[in-house]
Amino acid sequence: MYFKPRASEKLANPTLQRALANFKERFVGARTEAVAQVPNFEELREAAKAIRNRALANLDLLLEEFERNATARGARVHWAEDAEAAARIICEIARTHGVKKVVKSKSMVSEECNVNDALEAQGVQVVETDLGEYILQLAKEPPSHIIAPVVHKSRDEISDLFAEKHGTPRKTEIAALCREARDVLRPHFLSADMGISGANFIVAETGTTLIVTNEGNGRMVTTLPRVHVAITGIEKVVPTLEDVALLLRVLTRSATGQPISNYVSFTTGVKGAGDLDGAEHFHIVLVDGGRSKLLGSDLWEALRCIRCGACMNHCPVYQTVGGHAYGWVYPGPIGSIVTPAYVGIENALDLPNASTLCNQCGVVCPVKIPLPDLQRKLREQQVDRGLRPWTERAALRLWAWVAQRPGLYALGTGIAVRMLSAMGGKERLLHSLPGASGWTGGRDLPAPAGRTFRELYRKRAVRQ
Amino acid sequence: MKVGLLVTCLVDMMRPRIGFAALKLLEAAGCEVVVPETQTCCGQPGYNSGDRRAAQALALKLVREFAGCDYVVAPSGSCAGMVRAHYPELFHEFPEHLAEVQRLASRTYELTDFLVNVAKLKEVPGKFSGTITYHDSCAGLRELGVQGQPRGLLARIPGLKLTEMKEAQSCCGFGGTFSIKYGDLSAAIADKKCNHIQASGADAVVLGDLGCMMNIEGRLRRRGDGKTRVLHVAEVLAGMTDESRE
Numbered sequence: 001m002y003f004k005p006r007a008s009e010k011l012a013n014p015t016l017q018r019a020l021a022n023f024k025e026r027f028v029g030a031r032t033e034a035v036a037q038v039p040n041f042e043e044l045r046e047a048a049k050a051i052r053n054r055a056l057a058n059l060d061l062l063l064e065e066f067e068r069n070a071t072a073r074g075a076r077v078h079w080a081e082d083a084e085a086a087a088r089i090i091c092e093i094a095r096t097h098g099v100k101k102v103v104k105s106k107s108m109v110s111e112e113c114n115v116n117d118a119l120e121a122q123g124v125q126v127v128e129t130d131l132g133e134y135i136l137q138l139a140k141e142p143p144s145h146i147i148a149p150v151v152h153k154s155r156d157e158i159s160d161l162f163a164e165k166h167g168t169p170r171k172t173e174i175a176a177l178c179r180e181a182r183d184v185l186r187p188h189f190l191s192a193d194m195g196i197s198g199a200n201f202i203v204a205e206t207g208t209t210l211i212v213t214n215e216g217n218g219r220m221v222t223t224l225p226r227v228h229v230a231i232t233g234i235e236k237v238v239p240t241l242e243d244v245a246l247l248l249r250v251l252t253r254s255a256t257g258q259p260i261s262n263y264v265s266f267t268t269g270v271k272g273a274g275d276l277d278g279a280e281h282f283h284i285v286l287v288d289g290g291r292s293k294l295l296g297s298d299l300w301e302a303l304r305c306i307r308c309g310a311c312m313n314h315c316p317v318y319q320t321v322g323g324h325a326y327g328w329v330y331p332g333p334i335g336s337i338v339t340p341a342y343v344g345i346e347n348a349l350d351l352p353n354a355s356t357l358c359n360q361c362g363v364v365c366p367v368k369i370p371l372p373d374l375q376r377k378l379r380e381q382q383v384d385r386g387l388r389p390w391t392e393r394a395a396l397r398l399w400a401w402v403a404q405r406p407g408l409y410a411l412g413t414g415i416a417v418r419m420l421s422a423m424g425g426k427e428r429l430l431h432s433l434p435g436a437s438g439w440t441g442g443r444d445l446p447a448p449a450g451r452t453f454r455e456l457y458r459k460r461a462v463r464q
Numbered sequence: 465m466k467v468g469l470l471v472t473c474l475v476d477m478m479r480p481r482i483g484f485a486a487l488k489l490l491e492a493a494g495c496e497v498v499v500p501e502t503q504t505c506c507g508q509p510g511y512n513s514g515d516r517r518a519a520q521a522l523a524l525k526l527v528r529e530f531a532g533c534d535y536v537v538a539p540s541g542s543c544a545g546m547v548r549a550h551y552p553e554l555f556h557e558f559p560e561h562l563a564e565v566q567r568l569a570s571r572t573y574e575l576t577d578f579l580v581n582v583a584k585l586k587e588v589p590g591k592f593s594g595t596i597t598y599h600d601s602c603a604g605l606r607e608l609g610v611q612g613q614p615r616g617l618l619a620r621i622p623g624l625k626l627t628e629m630k631e632a633q634s635c636c637g638f639g640g641t642f643s644i645k646y647g648d649l650s651a652a653i654a655d656k657k658c659n660h661i662q663a664s665g666a667d668a669v670v671l672g673d674l675g676c677m678m679n680i681e682g683r684l685r686r687r688g689d690g691k692t693r694v695l696h697v698a699e700v701l702a703g704m705t706d707e708s709r710e
């Protein structure tokens with residue numbers, strides 16, 4: 001997975017660039033407003049961080065508590081060591097219950113585990129019901145954002161897609177497109193044997209899983225079919241419902257700028273004797289997939305993530321290339337940490353480096369993950385494991401060696417600035433510079449004055 | 465009060481005038497300024513490229529060079545931020561240096577922050593007539609809280625009008641070696657910054673970090689804008705914006 005060429009391709013795509021510009025305005029603006037309405041938002045972030053830290057510090061105990069309480073209410077908890085295991089478990093559940101059709105609400109962990117492919121391979125029909133995910137399923141594309149998966153597409157593209165795939169007259173109004181999707185999806189909800197959802201949090205004290213959604217499809221997925229599977233990462237556990245209440249306050253504000261999402265659906269156990277709806281069978285698949293290895297490592301703070309998307313919404317790199325450039329399920333700053341952590345640092349060399357370390361992400365993250373610091377840690381690991389190109393290593397080593405020798409450094413920089421100054425000509429600009437085409441490809445280099453500060457300062461001292 | 469001027473490697477090479485402007489301002493604020501002659505670089509390129517050991521060697525060198533100063537001041541939020549916000553972390557595996565490093569880190573300031581909050585500069589010597597817009601460089605803003613300080617000082621220059629651009633706080637796309645490793649991406653981010661600068665209608669964009677200045681100026685010129693000036697806040701405050709006078 002190569003970030004760099006993909007990023008260049010995205011830069012050259014005007015439709016995407018327009019979509020990204022709109023998206024940024026909307027999401028950044030919405031969060032700013034929502035946060036301004038809460039007088040103590042910074043305190044809430046601190047409290048959210050503390051809750052997540054407490055959960056991670058007691059992860060094993062809380063997971064066991066969760067399993068006990070979920071089981072007591074008739075759910076069954078499955079432990080998946082990795083993505084393949086998760087897919088296997090879900091396929092097995094589908095087989096056991098004779099499932100022919102699955103409706104899904106949005107779940108990034110199911111993307112991580114390729115659940116759809118695995119189910120389809122055994123002949124199960126899978127229908128995504130989150131509007132964005134449904135569009136992507138029609139277009140056969142992966143999501144490019146963790147909460148706004150279809151943000152890379154323009155309305156025009158969606159109009160074309162619906163007309164082609166549904167065989168209906170082309171519509172351009174958003175409301176009409178939504179109605180069309182609803183008409184297509186409604187029968188699927190009613191005929192599906194199994195619903196698959198994610199879980200934004202799982203609650204240890206009650207054995208509850210919950211999803212935060214805006215479209216209402218999630219509620220149907222979790223209550224209409226006779227079998228419900230909730231899949232999520234093991235790190236999503238929190239001790240109490242009280243904790244959830246606080247986390248929700250920062251989650252939706254950071255994500256979409258809403259004080260609360262349209263729906264927050266709590267699922268606790270199976271359909272009871274007098275219940276009118278709910279699934280008869282409730283399976284909860286908890287995925288490790290590299291998470292337990294992060295605990296106690298330099299990168300453990302990434303596990304606090306509550307997947308709000310604010311870091312990518314505020315990231316100048318994400319805003320410029322979109323999510324697909326990142327190459328795996330999770331894009332943006334948090335993706336640049338968890339992708340190398342979960343798929344192998346050597347398989348995602350670009351990601352932690354493709355960042356200006358501006359920390360626009362860190363200051364908005366609702367659980368205060370120091371994302372640039374973690375990117376830097378990964379850069380250190382790349383250097384320690386000899387994974388950087390030799391030219392870069394040699395250049396760094398030479399620079400560090402010279403910079404520790406002030407006499408040599410003064411000589412070298414003195415020569416360099418004279419050369420650069422001469423190359424700057426009358427315009428005082430360099431339009432190209434051998435070895436620095438990365439810079440001069442898109443920018444001029446303002447020419448230096450031709451003498452270093454140190455030379456001029458010494459001359460001045462002599463004069464005085 | 466004895467202030468060590470951390471010139472920074474970029475200013476030393478690319479735009480020495482910024483160093484002299486900083487010197488002038490510190491002296492105007494009544495400081496005794498020393499400029500350790502052996503200083504080279506704070507180690508940031510190594511640190512941000514994952515070469516921790518190189519960064520540690522240079523950091524230790526800097527700590528020793530400025531040991532005798534009451535304060536260390538840099539005309540750069542990024543270099544001051546490196547010392548103040550990152551040196552303590554950089555030495556966590558060397559507890560024997562930690563006390564020394566922490567002491568220096570806590571006495572290190574970005575220039576305008578220092579002039580306003582420590583030295584309490586009274587008269588701003590600069591003269592400027594025209595409209596400027598201020599770009600908040602990331603490290604200064606988010607690591608050191610530099611935001612009101614430069615604006616407050618600039619506002620004291622008669623004839624200078626400050627107009628805010630859109631998204632003054634968003635990154636210009638420089639990012640050190642990022643700007644070379646991911647050149648087209650970096651330039652594309654710089655492009656958005658340039659749009660906002662030009663839309664503000666200002667005669668000059670003023671900022672506090674030479675890396676970002678080179679990025680913004682380089683992109684403006686490549687786009688064919690030879691007119692919008694790109695100035696360091698120290699140059700404007702010290703009245704040293706005239707190209708011909710060096």
Ligand code: SF4
Pocket residue numbers: 254304305306307308309310311312334361364365366367368369
């Ligand atoms: S890292 Fe922070 S900002 Fe990014 S998705 Fe996770 S919680 Fe949200």
